[in-house]
Amino acid sequence: MKILSILAIAASLLVPAAVEAAVNKGVVGSDHDFSKTNYLAFNTRRGVCTPCHTAHATDPAQIAPLFAHKTSTGPFTMYSSPTIKHTPGTVPDGASLACLSCHDGTIGVNSPIQGTQGGISTNTPVFVQPNHKVGPDLHTDHPISFVYDAALAAASGELENPVTYKIGDPKTTLTVQTPPVPATWTGTDLTGKTIDEALLVNHKMQCTSCHDPHWIKGNTPLRGQATIVDGNDADGRGSLMCRTCHIK
Ligand code: HEC
Ligand code: HEC
Ligand code: HEC
Ligand code: HEC
Incomplete structure (x- = not known):
């Protein structure tokens, strides 16, 4: 009995890796799933990808591939310290800028690059929650946007x-x-x-x-x-x- 339960514990310690791996992939069900019911007020078509990407007429700067969301202009403060060896840029770029376009709290989640693209209603801006706000002052955050x-x-x-x-x-x-x-x-x-x-x-x-x-x-x-x-x-x-x- 004792041996069996030890074996069971050993097995249960090994199993979660495989099980969790299977359920932890994909946008649906994640915090970025804006097709969930609490977002239906603005995401009229329940698009899973459309709050961030569409197939046509996307961000001309392409900060992220086929990015369909308005881009934040900050103003940003970058991380700096006497010990870093990289030279910090003045503004975030690329994928980080895409994240900050919702996460710095200056632009609503429901802000397509044009009009109501993707069936996104922009009537009432919906912002990230305060505990998910990162920036636009990034001087207390891990450095980003450098080679x-x-x-x-x-x-x-x-x-x-x-x-x-x-x-x-x-x-x-x-x-x-x-x-x-x-x-x-x-x-x-x-x-x-x-x-x-x-x-x-x-x-x-x-x-x-x-x-x-x-x-x-x-x-x-x-x-x-x-x-x-x-x-x-x-x-x-x-x-x-x-x-x-x-x-x-
Ligand atoms: C919350 C915003 C967001 C949502 C929702 C989202 N994406 Fe993305 N996606 C991004 C960002 C930002 C990048 C660029 C960073 C990266 O490569 O991970 C990206 C990159 C990509 C890329 C190219 C690079 C890669 O990782 O393969 C593809 C393809 C892509 N997304 C497809 C999708 C599809 C399909 C959906 C819907 C199932 C989706 N995305 C939903 C934000 C999003
Ligand atoms: C993908 C690689 C990568 C990951 C993952 C990463 N870092 Fe860094 N980190 C860097 C690089 C590159 C720098 C810039 C170093 C420089 O310029 O001297 C840096 C800078 C830092 C600095 C500032 C150093 C200074 O001199 O001011 C700290 C502290 C730090 N990282 C801690 C962390 C912690 C804690 C984690 C985990 C949560 C982490 N890093 C994850 C690559 C990474
Ligand atoms: C279209 C807006 C939007 C974009 C773009 C976006 N996010 Fe989010 N993100 C959210 C919202 C909304 C939440 C849910 C929590 C909330 O409402 O504050 C969230 C949640 C998160 C969480 C918490 C996840 C968890 O499991 O607790 C992380 C981490 C995160 N985002 C990182 C990113 C990163 C990194 C990027 C860029 C690669 C990004 N986000 C792009 C809107 C966005
Ligand atoms: C060096 C790795 C690293 C980088 C770079 C990084 N994050 Fe995070 N992030 C983390 C970790 C680790 C956590 C979990 C922190 C915790 O649980 O205390 C986190 C948590 C978060 C959360 C959840 C809320 C919070 O503050 O705990 C959001 C949203 C988020 N990150 C967004 C971003 C955005 C946007 C960027 C780029 C501007 C970014 N992260 C860059 C490692 C990183």
Whole structure:
């Protein structure tokens, strides 16, 4: 009986990874599912993708692929510190700017780039909740919108080289070398890819280096705040995401 229950516990510890992986993908059911009933007042056609993308007449600047939402103009304050080795830009760009177009709280979620595109009613602006507001003052947020390349890694000395370090590789330069992303995640679309391939956009660090707006990318066992890399390493430690890029 005792042995059986120990086996059952062991099995239950192993199972969630596989089960959660199956349910944690996709926009529907996620926080970005604006087809949910509480959004029907503005999303008249219950579009799942249309609040962010449409097929035609999208954002001329293409900050994100076929982006159909108005773009925030801030005004933004970027992260800076005496110890960073990259030169911060003056404004966020690319995918980060797309995220901030809802998340900095200056523009409503229901703000198509033109008219009522996608059947989105703009009558009453709906803003992100205060606890989901990020920016436009970004000086207390992880830096974004800069190139993270081999040169930056070399200048820092405490960042993995994003073009050679593969997710799941041991941290060879640290005393404890346990890879942040465990070997049990092999076969996901993250392990075996370089940081540059899996987490950067045009070699740039963006909000999407840590989050996927379509829920999660890999078959990561756990999910928190739509983060791409989440869960615990082989030794049960967290902060996998941070320890993937940082040599700390
Ligand atoms: C909350 C806004 C949002 C919603 C909803 C959304 N997307 Fe996206 N999508 C983005 C952003 C921002 C990017 C650029 C960042 C990235 O690549 O993840 C993007 C990128 C993409 C890309 C190109 C890059 C990639 O990740 O493959 C495709 C294809 C895409 N979205 C399809 C869809 C489809 C299909 C839906 C509906 C099922 C959808 N998106 C819903 C915001 C959204
Ligand atoms: C069209 C508007 C819109 C865009 C674009 C958008 N979001 Fe969101 N996001 C929301 C809303 C609305 C919520 C739900 C919570 C709320 O109402 O404040 C949310 C929730 C989230 C959450 C919380 C998820 C959770 O599980 O708790 C994260 C993280 C997030 N967004 C990140 C991003 C990132 C990163 C991007 C860009 C890649 C992005 N969002 C683009 C509107 C948007
Ligand atoms: C270095 C990784 C990283 C980057 C870059 C990043 N985030 Fe996050 N984000 C996180 C983590 C981790 C959490 C969960 C925090 C927690 O639970 O305390 C989070 C939480 C959030 C939340 C949920 C509410 C909150 O504040 O806890 C939102 C919304 C969000 N991020 C949006 C963004 C946006 C927009 C950007 C780009 C401007 C961004 N994130 C960039 C790692 C990141
Ligand atoms: C995709 C890679 C990546 C991820 C994931 C990541 N970082 Fe970073 N982080 C960077 C880069 C690149 C810099 C800029 C370093 C520089 O310019 O010297 C940075 C900067 C920082 C800084 C500021 C350093 C300074 O000198 O001011 C801190 C602190 C930090 N990250 C902590 C974290 C934490 C905590 C997490 C996890 C929530 C995290 N990072 C996740 C790549 C990443």
